[in-house]
Amino acid sequence: MTLAPRLDRQPRSALLTVVMSIGLIYALLPLVWLIISSTKTQESLIGSFGLWFSGPFALFDNxxxxxxxxxxxxxxxxxxxxxxxxxxxxxxxxxxxxxxxxxxxxxxxxxxxxxxxxxxxxxxxxxxxxxxxxxxxxxxxxxxxxxxxxxxxxxxxxxxxxxxxxxxxxxxxxxxxxxxxxxxxxxxxxxxxxxxxxxxxxxxxxxxxxxxxxxxxxxxxxxxxxxxxxxxxxxxxxxxxxxxxxxxxxxxxxxxxxxxxxxxxxxxxxxxxxxxxxxxxxxxxxxx
The missing domain is CATH 1.10.3720.10 (MetI-like)
Structure with a gap:
């Protein structure tokens, strides 16, 4: 007796998943940097790591x-x-x-x-x-x-x-x-x-x-x-x-x-x- 393959099962590719994940990170990274940097004051922007919060939260002041x-x-x-x-x-x-x-x-x-x-x-x-x-x-x-x-x-x-x-x-x-x-x-x-x-x-x-x-x-x-x-x-x-x-x-x-x-x-x-x-x-x- 042979089991018919499930038609609703979609093939997966580990390589494709990795490539798409890299593409997603590449696309979202500038946006994340922009959002985080918008919360910093002019002084906090100087010498701070762009992808992490530092200094006072100044989004609304900005x-x-x-x-x-x-x-x-x-x-x-x-x-x-x-x-x-x-x-x-x-x-x-x-x-x-x-x-x-x-x-x-x-x-x-x-x-x-x-x-x-x-x-x-x-x-x-x-x-x-x-x-x-x-x-x-x-x-x-x-x-x-x-x-x-x-x-x-x-x-x-x-x-x-x-x-x-x-x-x-x-x-x-x-x-x-x-x-x-x-x-x-x-x-x-x-x-x-x-x-x-x-x-x-x-x-x-x-x-x-x-x-x-x-x-x-x-x-x-x-x-x-x-x-x-x-x-x-x-x-x-x-x-x-x-x-x-x-x-x-x-x-x-x-x-x-x-x-x-x-x-x-x-x-x-x-x-x-x-x-x-x-x-x-x-x-x-x-x-x-």
Missing amino acids: IAQVLSYDDGIYARWFLNTFIYVVAGAGGATFLATLAGYGAAKYAFPGKRLVFAIVLGAIAVPGTALAVPTFLMFSELGLTNTMWAIIVPSLISPFGFYLIWVYAAESVPTELLEAARVDGSGELRTFFTISLRLLAPGVVTVALFAIVATWNNYFLPLIMLNDPDLFPLTIGLQQWNLQAVGVGSQPIFNLVITGSLLAIIPIVIAFLLLQRYWQSGLSAGSVKQ
């Missing part, structure tokens, strides 16, 4: 100093970043959804050419386009304005491609045809039927766009010179230069605490949207 330093400019940077994310990432998600859905569900001349151009645009790094974008916006007189950050953020070739692929698999053509037979217009069909089916893909694109815009550094660096328009990335870098440069000021604890506050919204976004993100990435991977 937060208060971050929000009050330089007339509360950090709050302005935070608001600027939020505006760039809402307008830039939100607009990029909306446009990518419309364009990707249209490309997936409608036939038009040059469709394959558009697909090839989109793939080529994904392969071009954003830093390669930063200088040409600056020159173009300089001619238009839009540098050192919020539009110089928002408008380039509206274009997301990767989001366009992702929605295109996702819509082709998740929105049945038969369902659209049935809606047309019932007299539903294209816009009504999109917003009442298709958009619900595209929700995981849309959230995935939104998450990528939010992270890219929140962490955007090089574009604001060359576009902006007014501190009141800086996002958090540029503002914290300016503080860091003050803390470690010539004639440095004792504000390194503010740089660290400000960095901790800056990553909290991204962590919250990932925790809230990860289930949509995972389902979006796996869409189409299993053939029914």
Whole structure:
């Protein structure tokens, strides 16, 4: 008599477990250092071991100093970043959804050419386009304005491609045809039927766009010179230069605490949207 193997038993690999554990430690170590260092005063940071607590617990004092330093400019940077994310990432998600859905569900001349151009645009790094974008916006007189950050953020070739692929698999053509037979217009069909089916893909694109815009550094660096328009990335870098440069000021604890506050919204976004993100990435991977 032979015993059939249990189907619910998954194979295990000791090597894979070790590699994943090392990767997890590598990913979490900077975050642990940031959290611990944010609890230290400027004096405690000097000469202390970064991965252990020392000196008085100063997290709340550091937060208060971050929000009050330089007339509360950090709050302005935070608001600027939020505006760039809402307008830039939100607009990029909306446009990518419309364009990707249209490309997936409608036939038009040059469709394959558009697909090839989109793939080529994904392969071009954003830093390669930063200088040409600056020159173009300089001619238009839009540098050192919020539009110089928002408008380039509206274009997301990767989001366009992702929605295109996702819509082709998740929105049945038969369902659209049935809606047309019932007299539903294209816009009504999109917003009442298709958009619900595209929700995981849309959230995935939104998450990528939010992270890219929140962490955007090089574009604001060359576009902006007014501190009141800086996002958090540029503002914290300016503080860091003050803390470690010539004639440095004792504000390194503010740089660290400000960095901790800056990553909290991204962590919250990932925790809230990860289930949509995972389902979006796996869409189409299993053939029914």
